[in-house]
Amino acid sequence: MANWKLIGAIAGGLIVVGAIGNAVDGDGNSADTAAPTPSYATAKAATPTPAVADDKPATSKAETKSVPDFVGMGLQSAQDAAQAAGFYGLKSHDSLGRARHQILDRDWKVCSQNVKANSDASTDKVLDFGAVKLEETCPAHDEAAPSAAGGTMPSFTGKSVAAARDALDSGTSFTVQDASGQDRFILVESNWKVCSQEPAAGAKVNGQPVTLGAVKFEESCG
Numbered sequence: 001m002a003n004w005k006l007i008g009a010i011a012g013g014l015i016v017v018g019a020i021g022n023a024v025d026g027d028g029n030s031a032d033t034a035a036p037t038p039s040y041a042t043a044k045a046a047t048p049t050p051a052v053a054d055d056k057p058a059t060s061k062a063e064t065k066s067v068p069d070f071v072g073m074g075l076q077s078a079q080d081a082a083q084a085a086g087f088y089g090l091k092s093h094d095s096l097g098r099a100r101h102q103i104l105d106r107d108w109k110v111c112s113q114n115v116k117a118n119s120d121a122s123t124d125k126v127l128d129f130g131a132v133k134l135e136e137t138c139p140a141h142d143e144a145a146p147s148a149a150g151g152t153m154p155s156f157t158g159k160s161v162a163a164a165r166d167a168l169d170s171g172t173s174f175t176v177q178d179a180s181g182q183d184r185f186i187l188v189e190s191n192w193k194v195c196s197q198e199p200a201a202g203a204k205v206n207g208q209p210v211t212l213g214a215v216k217f218e219e220s221c222g
Contacts, residue, residue: 062122062124070082071110071111071117074108074110075108092108095111095138097142098217100160110129112141113129146159152204155197169207174212192216193215
């Protein structure tokens, strides 16, 4: 015969132990509880936003000031002087029309400026410096870049290959060949001048491919 008293006592003990276990887990003192995962919004708010450097003063109200004479200065020095005078909109271009980029400003000198020296201008005015490399001679006037304005093919003779590319739509197909016959690879196109072109200057521009023959600037087309 089953001992019902013994069975009842065991069952009662199990119920008590279960209750104690639940109480301990509820307090979080013994159970392994996972840390709550922070929401995206909380994590984003906790991440500091890096500051963006800006050389321009916080008070950017335009003023009228005298524009210094920058011609003859090194390009970097001219830019520093322009900012010191309150002009922060600055750009530069190749005075020889070769479409070279002024990557290291200290290697270039100023030949021209778009705003006359000692004239008054708003500090919102963008100053544009024409420049050549330090060992080069400034031209009497900035060389004009070739242009296809009017829909006709410009003359590229004597111009840099880079300037020829800039004159036409960016989708134009170009083939550039070494006109010296040495079959050299033309890497830096601003260092090569055009000796021949097809289509010829004056042809209607209609998206046709362009073929150029070129040599280095210090060489003769022959």
